[in-house]
Amino acid sequence: MLALDDITVLSLESGVSAPLCTRMLGDFGAEVIKVERPNVGDVNRHWDSAVYGDSSAHVWVDRNKLSIELDLKSDEGSEIFAELAAEADIVVQNYAPGVVERLGVGYETVSAYNDDVIYLNISGYGRSGPYSDRKAYDLVMQGETGSILMNGSPDEPAKIPISICDINAATYGTIATLLSLFHRERTGKGEEIDVTMFGGMLSWMGYFPHKYWHNDELPERVGMRHHLITPYGPYETVDEQYINFAILSEAHWKAFCVDVIDRPTLLTDERFETNEDRIAHRETLESEIESILRSEPRDYWADRLAESGIPWGDVNELDEVLDHPQTEHLDLVKELETEDGPIPYVDNPISFGDLETTGEPMPDLGEHTEEILEAIGYSDEDIDELRSKDVV
Secondary structure (H helix, E strand, O other): OOOOOOOEEEEEOOOOHHHHHHHHHHHOOOEEEEEEOOOOOOHHHHOOOOEOOEOHHHHHHOOOOEEEEOOOOOHHHHHHHHHHHHHOOEEEEOOOOOHHHHHOOOHHHHHHHOOOOEEEEEEOOOOOOOOOOOOOOHHHHHHHOOHHHHOEEOOEEOOOOOOHHHHHHHHHHHHHHHHHHHHHHHHOOOEEEEEEHHHHHHHOOOOHHHHHHHHOOOOOOOOOOOOOOOOEEEEEOOOOOEEEEEOOOHHHHHHHHHHHOOOHHHHHOHHHOOHHHHHHOHHHHHHHHHHHHOOOOHHHHHHHHHHHOOOEEOOOOHHHHHOOHHHHHOOOEEEEEEOOEEEEEEOOOOOOOOOOOOOOOOOOOOOOHHHHHHHOOOOHHHHHHHHHOOOO
């Protein structure tokens, strides 16, 4: 059973944020129709050729979709879009600011002939305000929302390598769409939704705004350590490996000093009496702990941490994560069967009792154009004429 069977999503999408959002809806059974520019397609198709010639980004975000090539600037293309939108439950778009309005495919237009449609706008800054006309990409948003200057070592800031702002917007967009579907079930009403990368990332700042509002404190870069807690993070051992652990309570601190590193004298040192004291004297404490942990190999510390009950783990390379025993146990890596060969992928991590996910290969550009047009009544002759005009 697929939770979103019989739900149709029409998507004007580009890059990662909206494509990932609609892919998550497709994972649970929604029919996702991806509208793409003729002979060009989504920009994410062209970033590399890692997977049998296809882009790794396209493989990541575009499974479980149909693709139609459609020139929305043409009268015929606009008419086809309107026919598809009239039957859609959800429309998703993350085009550059103002584009859907100029093309006549925005919410006001669509809702005039589909009054219960759920229309999701994903944008960088929103559709109003002083920054509304700015284009937004993950790197830009990481800088604007404070992530870059919070991340990295004390000597140098760093970009987060994962497209965290896009993933944030995709996740909030999916949540918002599902909530709106539930609201429509209760009321019969559709609605327009706005999800911004800027607002989403600000909402993820956690305790840092409170540290600023109440302590006038801006987050310093602490590398692999934690801003609020110490000891915390990966520490190098004598065999040039890492052991990763978190001291989250006073009970953990006591167990760490007594059972792990055998330094009970640290418990009576006034500089380290509370977590805030330890943060205030971080440099001194960290230096001593780093020295102690470099005295023995990784397995020695792993055994002691495991016996102590302190949260700990390894610091893995990507290949080790993909081959991780828990990855296999949770059945997180599955395969798409394609004409080129099997394509492994990381499945949606949500697990239900009865509901399932689906896994269909990402579409070639325009692969389903004829199928989609035939479903809304276009004949072979009609489709040939549209092709001759480069409408599809």
